[in-house]
Amino acid sequence: MTASSDRPESAVGLWSIGELAEHAGTTVKTVRFYSDSGLLPERARSTGGHRRYGAEALDRLRLIRSLRGLGLPVPEVRRIVDERAGADGALEDAVAGQLRTLGSRLSALRWQEAALRLVQECRPDERADRLRLVGALDTPPSTAPLARFWRAWLPPRMPAASRTAFLDAAVPTPPDAPSPAQVLAFARLCALVSRPCTPDAGPTQPAAHASAGARESAVLYAGLAESYELAGHHIRAGEDPAPGDALDCFVATYARVVGARDTPGFRGGLARQLAADPRLDHYWDLVAELTTPEGGVPEPTPGTAHDWLLAALEGERAAA
Structure with missing residues (x-):
């Protein structure tokens, strides 16, 4: 041999x-x-x-x-x-599982790298705050705190399908390869939704939640999703808030929820109610920072669409 x-x-x-x-x-x-x-x-x-x-x-x-x-x-x-029979299937399953594991590890490494760059590139007086924020994050990051926040915020009797659809729109997917600015935005989002509520903070939910049962909440959020999508087309086109299809859908949704007619008087009352509702603008600003590629144009969020529609409603009332 x-x-x-x-x-x-x-x-x-x-x-x-x-x-x-x-x-x-x-x-x-x-x-x-x-x-x-x-x-x-x-x-x-x-x-x-x-x-x-x-x-x-x-x-x-x-x-x-x-x-x-x-x-x-x-x-x-x-x-x-x-394995003798079906060995190809066993190999394919194992390779697919290993790819998922490696993808998760790579994503975690990219987030760690961006977090390190964030700390490295910030001013000395910002370093302690940056370390506190990024130190509270899992890698790869978990969106569970954001989902918990919205589940508590939504009407308690909201149907599961409607709740899931809203969460899909409201909870952003963190990028696999974030920039330092996106790491900071996500860390601030998690810190924002994790703050304890205090008795003197006032209501955190809009007035429409107060009487929303299962049917009303399903109607409300299905209609809002449609109106936000319509408003998104106008926002992407760079159009200023104005009456039109998106605003009509927006108002009609609130009218259906309370069983009212869409009249000038109803629109005036709705504008006042929405203006008095608690604001979550900072949440949506951070979502836009997180989901916008470096140098890219921010995509409309439910928050920016809502603000556009409210501005259109208030502008319509002022011109009447």
């Missing part, structure tokens, strides 16, 4: 652990580790108790090393090499 052969030529057709390691281009220590892990079964033992491997062990060892080189954990490698 020569060192370049891939198959044993001895009378018994078995390799020692050293011979197998030599043919595989690895070390005896590596072969022993995979054997002890149960990944590489030995065919027999010599009279002196030394391991002996069959010809099939070389291909199995090469497969094991390839899978481990891709970062797959030992349990996944064992499942793949032991």
Whole structure:
């Protein structure tokens, strides 16, 4: 048997652990580790108790090393090499799972890098505040605090489907590769929604929530979503707030919720009510900072759309 052969030529057709390691281009220590892990079964033992491997062990060892080189954990490698039927499916599942794991790790590293740059590039007098904010973040970041805030803010009897649809619009998806400014915006968002409520802070929910049951809240937020989308088209076009399809949809939504007609008097009362409602402008400003690529144009948010519609309503009333 020569060192370049891939198959044993001895009378018994078995390799020692050293011979197998030599043919595989690895070390005896590596072969022993995979054997002890149960990944590489030995065919027999010599009279002196030394391991002996069959010809099939070389291909199995090469497969094991390839899978481990891709970062797959030992349990996944064992499942793949032991599976006879459907092995391609096991490999595809393992690779997909490893890609998800690596994606999460890479995202965490990018957030850590951007957070470090944020601290490095800020003024000395800002450093303590920056450290406090970014130190409270998970990596990759979790949007759970934002979702908890909105679940508590929405009408308690709101249908699950309507609640989910609103959360999808109100809770931003953090970018995978954030800039330092986006890390700061997200940290400030989490700090904003985590502040304790105090008795003297006043109401935090709009007046429309007070009497909104399941049906009314579903009507309210479905109609608002439609009017915000219509307003978004005007905002993207750079148009100033003005009466039109978006405002009509906006007003009609509030009218349906309370069972009223859309009249000039109703519009006047609605304008006063909405102007007196608690403001969440800072939340939406931070969302715009978080979701806008560096040098890009901010996309409309539910907050900016609401402000545009309220300005259009107030402008219409002033011109009447």
